[in-house]
Amino acid sequence: MIALGIIALGEAVPWWHMVIAWEPYFLALLLFDFAISAAPVYLVTWRIARRFGWRGLVVVVVFAAAIGPPPIRTAERSAIARRRVVRPLESRFGQRFGVRDNDAVVRNPG
DSSP: OHHHHHHHHHHHTTSOOOOOOOOHHHHHHHHHHHHHHHHHHHHHHHHHHHHHHHHHHHHHHHHHHHHOSOOOOHHHHHHHHIIIIIHHHHHHHSSOOSOOTTOOOOOOOO
16 A cells, blocks of 8 residues: 555656556556565565564665666666556557656667
8 A cells, every 4th residue: 555655646746657547446456466576575574584683674675775676777667567558458448548748658679
């Protein structure tokens, strides 16, 4: 629930824009996806906290901050999300979802 609130806050403020369908079905699916993808992280950090305490968690946070997220550019991520999520929704419901005039279009040269 917190993740959906953060996404909604970022959209409202406009700190960022995500190309997603703001429909109840899709938001429930997104919440389920957050729960499934975050479960391994929660289990690993829980075990580290049980074994090493707060010092272990500090080491994990510093390590995660040092390596950072995987290198993928925002425009590529937007194009991937559009291809995998939004286009099937558009074809199913016959309308365009979450598209603004300033959305970047990434073309595949190959």
